[in-house]
Amino acid sequence: MDQDKINHIQEKFPQLEPALLLEIAKAGVIKHLEPEDEALRTGQYLKSNVLVINGLVKVYREDEEGDEFLMYYLEGGNACALSMMCAARNEQSQVLAKAITPAEVLMIPAHVSEQWLVRFPSWHNFIIASYRARFDELLQTLDSIVFKSLDERLVFYLKRHQKVLGKEVRLSHQQIAEELNSSREVISRLLKKLEQTGAVILHRNYLEIINLDLF
Amino acid sequence: MDQDKINHIQEKFPQLEPALLLEIAKAGVIKHLEPEDEALRTGQYLKSNVLVINGLVKVYREDEEGDEFLMYYLEGGNACALSMMCAARNEQSQVLAKAITPAEVLMIPAHVSEQWLVRFPSWHNFIIASYRARFDELLQTLDSIVFKSLDERLVFYLKRHQKVLGKEVRLSHQQIAEELNSSREVISRLLKKLEQTGAVILHRNYLEIINLDLF
DNA sequence: TGGAATAAGTGACTTTTGTCACACGGCAGG
DNA sequence: CCTGCCGTGTGACAAAAGTCACTTATTCCA
Incomplete structure (x- = not known):
């Protein structure tokens, strides 16, 4: 039993x-x-x-x-x-x-x-x-x-997410900002930069991780 | 024995x-x-x-x-x-x-x-x-x-120092800056501000903590 | 189908923090 | 005693991050 x-x-x-x-x-x-x-x-x-x-x-x-x-x-x-x-x-x-x-x-x-x-x-x-x-x-x-700037912390955050939840990040920019104790606009801008390098693709309400190995 | x-x-x-x-x-x-x-x-x-x-x-x-x-x-x-x-x-x-x-x-x-x-x-x-x-x-x-700005972190640092080592802080601004992973000039300026409020007294190579309770 | 709500994009600006250059002053070793 | 180093003070500037105001886009559902 x-x-x-x-x-x-x-x-x-x-x-x-x-x-x-x-x-x-x-x-x-x-x-x-x-x-x-x-x-x-x-x-x-x-x-x-x-x-x-x-x-x-x-x-x-x-x-x-x-x-x-x-x-x-x-x-x-x-x-x-x-x-x-x-x-x-x-x-x-x-x-x-x-x-x-x-x-x-x-x-x-x-x-x-x-x-x-x-x-x-x-x-x-x-x-x-x-x-x-x-x-x-x-x-x-x-x-x-302590040692990293916000853009590096964002990459660290996304990598850790990928490890446990995979390449789909089903979170809004607002939510990500809160978990990093930052603000939505700043995270939006940094994500945009990451998208321009081909590291991620942004969508409404979620984003895809393509490749973060370069960071 | x-x-x-x-x-x-x-x-x-x-x-x-x-x-x-x-x-x-x-x-x-x-x-x-x-x-x-x-x-x-x-x-x-x-x-x-x-x-x-x-x-x-x-x-x-x-x-x-x-x-x-x-x-x-x-x-x-x-x-x-x-x-x-x-x-x-x-x-x-x-x-x-x-x-x-x-x-x-x-x-x-x-x-x-x-x-x-x-x-x-x-x-x-x-x-x-x-x-x-x-x-x-x-x-x-x-x-x-995560949650505090540098001036608050400095106060936190000094308070902790006081708890274990007393009111005399025998460190240069440079050393304090390193332990907080900041820079000497910034710490100097913040300490100066603290001195103006009467919280500390600055000397060459050391400082005295007077009262940090207000922070 | 047409708002209302929510998510995201963006420019302008402020604040905070870091950097650079240099001046000042005391103290120590010769 | 003087000289050179080191700790500190300071102004000007740069960079990073946060804020504000507003727009655009998407979704939801009344």
Whole structure:
């Protein structure tokens, strides 16, 4: 009966040992999200680890005015490192996580998973690897803001989009501007420049990535 | 004999259990650093966890041109979360860590500390807390670049300096500019403005922080 | 089918930040 | 003591990014 659930999880988390998967299937609750649904809100108290099974989740940092800056994506097989850190100490989320495709996420109560650290090496390794992966992505994002100009940041943004969502970018210039914390007109102009070099093709409400390798 | 060493470490890491401190004293090597000494270099392969016992260490992110951007400080009692993540998987450091005062750091081989996670709850808690603390600081730094203008970033920078080093900032405008990845003239002008509001007093080669609370 | 709403394009302008050139002044080493 | 370097001050300018106002184009649906 639960075997389906186990297989389903194992498919996306093959590095976890069988005995652990059994426990995950027992303790974890699968939540279905639609695009725009929030998996995590800034300020929310967390008691669960959040793992993404399927779909795509964007993680944002917010400021006081409600501006949302894209930090990174979570794909199927990824864990939200921040949720784990918060859950472990029952603290507030510092970020907003929002599904952008239909998604399945696995919620694992922290008081259960805590014991797994000792009992299952693969869980411990998974946690460390998740922390590390998220930290690395955050550093990449930091680099792009600190060391690069807006046109380079835009290319970085589009490349990352391509990696997880493919060459079709179904976002308006306004939306892209918001995720980069810039303004629509500036992004429009920069995209136009990219189009003139043949790197992208612009349409209403979406754009196609042709080739960003030159940047 | 080793009791001195244990006491010394315990003083700065009181949350660690006595049995663990004994093992740390056995396995850990204390390294003395002078100002400007590097505790960690970008690209270096790490086999050890780095804990700061005394002194102050600055952690920088570097770009290809060698520009160094200040991410955060490590004080006595802090662990370098990045060193731990790297050491756990024998990967390369993504950052540069540099002592800015005489400092003592504790190097703990990763293959030893790995077993502690299972045996000592206080070690596990310490690791999680360190990850969390560093991640939070990085988010703060990210905020300041993404959402704030340079004058606000400068105030943020000075406030952080004050927290760990006090009201005397023994840095030239040039050095401050580099850590913010800006230019000397711009920082000079912004500092001048701050001086006019009475927030700081400027001198040759150093400045005094009077009151930054208004910003 | 004809507005209304929304997305995108564009020129003019402002603000912020960076760059260049050079002046000033103090301090250190000869 | 003087001289040369280094840190700082400053004006003028350039470049990057943001803002404003308005136009054009597309879609939706009443």
